[in-house]
Every structure is written in C-alpha cells, then in structure tokens.
Amino acid sequence: MLIEKEITNGKYKLIYSRRFPLANSDSLEIKLALDDLNDLLLKFSFKIEKDKKPSLKTEEIKIDNGFGYHFILENFNNVLGTGLTSPMTIMNHTINGVEKDICITFFVYKNSDANPLIDIGLYEEI
Numbered sequence: 001m002l003i004e005k006e007i008t009n010g011k012y013k014l015i016y017s018r019r020f021p022l023a024n025s026d027s028l029e030i031k032l033a034l035d036d037l038n039d040l041l042l043k044f045s046f047k048i049e050k051d052k053k054p055s056l057k058t059e060e061i062k063i064d065n066g067f068g069y070h071f072i073l074e075n076f077n078n079v080l081g082t083g084l085t086s087p088m089t090i091m092n093h094t095i096n097g098v099e100k101d102i103c104i105t106f107f108v109y110k111n112s113d114a115n116p117l118i119d120i121g122l123y124e125e126i
Contacts, residue, residue, distance in 0.1 A: 012087060012103060012123035022115045030120070034066065034093060034102075041068035042104070046116060048075055054082045067091050069104075076108040076116070083107030087123055101125040 007014040022028055028044040041063050054075045061068030069090050076082040087103035094100075103123045110116040 008126065009123070011126050013126050014121060015102075015124045016122035017120070019117065019119050021117050025110075025115050028118065032122075035095070037065065038093070039063060039066035040091070040102070040122075041066070042120070043068065043070040044106075044118065045070065045072045046076060046108075047072065048077055054078070056084075071106075073108060077110045077112065079109060079111040081107045081109045083119075093124075095124070 007017075016032060018030075020028060020030075025046050025048075027046065028042075030042045032040045032042070034040050041061060043061065052075050054073075054077075057072040057074070059070040059072070061070050067090075073082075084105050084107070087105050089101045089103050091102045092099055093102050101124075103125070105121045105123070107119045108116050109118075
C-alpha cells in the first residue's frame with residue numbers, strides 16, 4: 001500500500017484535502033488544528049436566489065485560539081461545479097520561525113435536488 005508523504009504543486013504544499021457530502025444545504029463548519037496553539041475555523045454558508053449569478057463573500061471570524069474564515073456562497077448550485085479558480089490566501093502563519101501563507105481552494109457541486117458536495121484543499125506556501 002502506498003502512503004503519500006508530501007504533495008506539492010508549484011510553490012504550494014498540500015496540507016489538507018477532503019471531500020464533504022453534506023447532509024443538508026445550509027452550512028458546513030470545519031475546525032482544524034494548525035499546530036499545538038492555533039486552530040483554523042472554516043465556515044461555509046450556502047444561499048440560493050433564483051436568476052442570480054454565483055457570488056462569493058468572505059468574512060474573517062475571531063475565535064479564541066486562532067483564526068476563522070466564513071465563506072458565503074450564493075448560487076453555487078452547478079452540477080459541474082463552482083469554486084475558486086486559483087488558491088486564495090486566507091492567513092499568514094509562522095512555522096518554525098518562518099512566515100508562510102496558508103491558501104484555500106474549494107469547489108462545490110450541486111444540482112437542484114441534491115445537497116452540496118464540496119472539495120476543499122488547504123495549501124502552505126513553500
């Protein structure tokens with residue numbers, strides 16, 4: 001059996017990747033431990049409004065032990081997928097005394113009858 005040791009893509013190292021089939025169409029919250037002291041909260045909210053194009057709004061969230069980001073996804077309801085076309089920097093993090101950007105990519109897949117399916121990837125700048 002093969003076990004991935006490291007995945008890099010250009011100037012980024014993949015540090016987290018998951019696919020979430022959601023149980024409902026409202027929201028998703030993920031809390032990750034960046035290190036022993038800092039957490040990262042990712043919150044995704046889904047809104048559908050007829051006859052409008054997809055749009056993304058973002059808000060920073062303050063949490064006790066770290067940093068959070070809220071992604072408000074309006075009309076991300078395409079069965080072929082709607083998401084970020086390139087990594088988006090969400091924070092700067094110091095690792096072993098070196099500052100590095102943490103970036104996110106995500107894609108949402110949804111048709112009108114189904115709950116969303118979301119692919120999320122977090123990258124650290126090399």
